[in-house]
Amino acid sequence: MKKTPNFLADRICLNVLAHSVENAKDCYEAAEGHVVLGVLSKNYDTDEAAIADMKLYQAATENALSVGLGAGDPNQSQMVSRISGELQPQHVNQVFTGVGTSRATLKQEETVINGLISPTGKVGMVNIATGPLSSQVPAGEVPIETAIALLKDMGGSSVKYFPMKGLAYKDEYEAVAKAxxxxxxxxxxxxxIDLENFEEIIQIAVDAGVKKIIPHVYSSIIDKETGNTKPKDVKVLYEMMKRVLNQ
Known part of the structure; x- marks a missing residue:
């Protein structure tokens, strides 16, 4: 699997959506390679179409591809695993219950796979019932430490904490970062996450001592007319990342 020069080496790496291959290249350059570009499986009707198109993104960005679900849609979980096995991307987004399948399909340990867990309104507790069936029943609330241990058991690399609603769950987020x-x-x-709260959000994780932080910044930096993620905003976020790390 071809690695990007910065993704696994850096403490903070951006995750933004790519509307096109050209948009992906522009954002990759704006962040000087310290970014993975999200392409959503939900936008494709078939595995074959997704694989063919996502290979173009890989070629244009040194495989800085993040295979996405699409707004955390649990029904995309199996498709994400299937296409990731073929593509061998740098990063995979998964619901909690899909992590093990993705790791088994990838057949290697390098690709970062996140597992989606959600706020509960209770500090130290998270909801892990984010799969196709589990998301339709009452929340599965467990201590964040338990969620992390389960993700490790399944071959996961990271917690995807969603939906944060910015800093609406700040106390809970601080507990997740600490864990x-x-x-x-x-x-x-x-x-x-937007240009106003981004710096505080990553600062909380840095202060907690998190070894690697991958903030997802999506709709707030997308041009509503073109659908493109704005490279100039990606550059602003990258400058914020450098400022936090160089304090």
Whole structure:
């Protein structure tokens, strides 16, 4: 599997959506390679179409591909696993219950696979019932430490904490960051992150001691007319990342 020069080496790596191959290249350059580009499986009718198109993104960005579900849609879980096995991307987004399948399909340990867990309104507790069936029943609330251990058991690399709604769950997010640091696990804050709250969100994770942080910044930096993620905003976020790390 071809690696990007910065993805696994850096403490913070952006995750933004790519609307086209050209948009992916522009964003990759704006972040000087410190980014993975999300392409959503939900946008494709078949595995074959997704694989053919995503290979173009891989070629244009040194395989800085993040295979996405599509707004955390649990019904995309199996498709993500299937196409990731073929593509061998740098990064895979999964619902909690899909992590083991993705790792088994990839047949290697290098690709970062996140597992989606959600806020519960209770500090230290998270909802792991994010799969196709489990998301339709009452929440499965467990201590964050338990969720991390389960993800490790399944071959997961990181917690995808979604939907955060920016800093609406700040106290809960701080507890998640602390647990990720104490258990040597990556953290991917996701949902409602924008140019105003980005720096505080990554600062919380850095202060907690998280070893690798992959913030997802999506709709807030997308041009509503073109659908493209704005490279100039990606550059602003990258400058914020450098500022936090160089303090």
């Amino acid at each position: 990720c640091a104490e258990n040597d696990f990556m953290l991917e804050p996701t949902g409602g």
